[in-house]
Amino acid sequence: MRWMEAVGPLPRPGWRALLLDAALAAVLGLICFQTATDDVSVPRPPVLPLGLPEVAKAPGSAFGALILVFVMCAPLALRRRYPLAVLWATMAASSLVLVTGGADQPDLYPCVVLACLVGVYSAAAHSPYRFAALATVPLAAVLVTVLRELMLITVPADYLPFVLLAPLVAAAGGYHVWRRRLGEDRQRLAAEARAQEHALRDAVAGERARIARELHDVVTHHVSVMVIQSGAARAVLGTEPEQAREALLAVEGTGRSALTELRTVMGLLAETASDGPEEPQPGLDAVPELVARMREAGVPVRLTVAGEQRPVTSGIGLAAYRVVQEALTNMVRHAPGAAATVVVEYTPQALRVEVGNTAARSPAAAGRTGGRGLIGLRERLALYGGTLRTGALPGDGYRVEALIPLEAA
Structure with a gap:
């Protein structure tokens, strides 16, 4: 039925x-109990209308007072959990109290009205069955009027306007509270939606930055090496064709390696899984191969591994590899002819990666340098609690040092 449709779930106080x-x-029950056990001067009629049982017995009856408290006040303990059911139960109990004991105990009227007001307010403020909760109030007022006309209940004329209007006021107050809470819930949901949208945008921006760092590391390194190799081939093409051929083969190998790493990085953008297995990301075990590739390109690089080697996570291994790759790439671009020293040191607390190079033997080609690589390295290392230090060395050299904490073995 439409009038019993809920606008939301039952409240969970x-x-x-x-x-x-x-x-x-x-x-409220204590007040009703005290009122019901007080002596009254109005005699009780010998026979109740319609043969209804005596609930509120003779003045001073503790048993009748306890029943009165239970049937009228006990449901109010669940007024926020089951507001509509509590309203109906309270009104039914109040009607029973008025029919069976209201004639000789007029002091009960304020207690009955107060219990009904609490039930009406609770239903209007908390019940998700909006139509049923609001329609109950005028129906109850009509019922009280009919029962009074039929002489089934005795409501003094002084109380009648209060009995009819007070529930309407309570319902209006409860409805206002419900509307205000509904507005607050909508504002909260809108704020949560905005926060979720911002978090999604931040996640997308972070993912784009991560992919941009990967592309920068892969492209700049391999292109720089290919430039050196192709330049060497051009220099000896006329006099040493065999040496030029080896340099061009090295260019081809570097290009293939670049394509492999690019496919791996671009696979991060794919929405669906690829059909074939993806190439693993490089780690510390790929550093010797990187150094060998630089040597083949004519760049003097010396690799030193110190300390007791132990396995590290793939993320830390990739970060360390990128540090070496970026430092060597920057050396090739900004210090042509320089020699490099790569140190990978394992300590009980951290992994230290240091790349230092000597002064350039020839001037670097003029061009724009954005420093994006070092910024990306700092962000990458920060994910693992690592730090990056860079600076000039005595004798016009340069050093890049990364320190990445490791878990105790």
């Missing part, structure tokens, strides 16, 4: 809210 509701029900 925390244990603090449940304790507060239980305390409210207990306080």
Whole structure:
């Protein structure tokens, strides 16, 4: 039925809210108990209408007072968990109390009205069944009027306007609270959506930066080496064709290596998995091959591995490899003819990678240098808690040193 459609799930109050509701029900029940056991001067009629049982018995009856407290106030302990059911139960219990005991105990009217007001407010403020909760209030007012006309309940004329209007005011207040909470929920959901969107944009930007770093490291290194090799081949092409042929073969090998690494990096952009196995990313075990490739290109490089070697994660291995690759690439571009020394040192706490080079023997080609490679290295090392230090050496050389923490063995 449409009038029983919910606009959301039932509320899930925390244990603090449940304790507060239980305390409210207990306080209201204590008030009703005290009121029901007070002596009254109005005599009780011998026969109740429609043969209804006596719930609130003679004045001073503790048993009737306990039943009164239970049927009218106990449901209020769950007013936020099951607000609509509590409203109906409270109204039904209040009607029973008025029919069976309201004639000789008029002091019960404020307690009955207060219990109903709490139920009405709770349903209007917390129930997801909006139409049923709001429609119950005017229907209850009509029911009270009909029962009073049929002489089934006795509501003094002084109380009647309050009994009819107070629930409407409580419903309006509860509806206002529900609308305000709904607006706050919408604002919270919108803020969460914006935060999720920002996080997604940041993740995309981070992924783009990571791919840009990979492309920079691969392209600049291999292209720089190929430039050196092709230049050497050009220099000896007329006089030493065999040596020129070896240089061109080295260019071809460097180009193939570059294509392999580029395919690996570009595979990061693929949305679906490739059909064949992907080439693994280089690590520390690929440093000797990198040094050998530089030597074949005519760059004097010496590799030293110190300390007790132990396995490292693929991410740390790739970061260390990129440090060596970027440092050697920068040396080729900015210090032509220089010699390099690569040191890979394993310590109990960290992995140290140092690349130093001597002064350039010939002037570097003029061109724009953006420094993107070193910035990318710092960001890459920062992911693993590492640091990068760069600076000039005595004698116009240059040094790049990376320190990456390792877990204790």
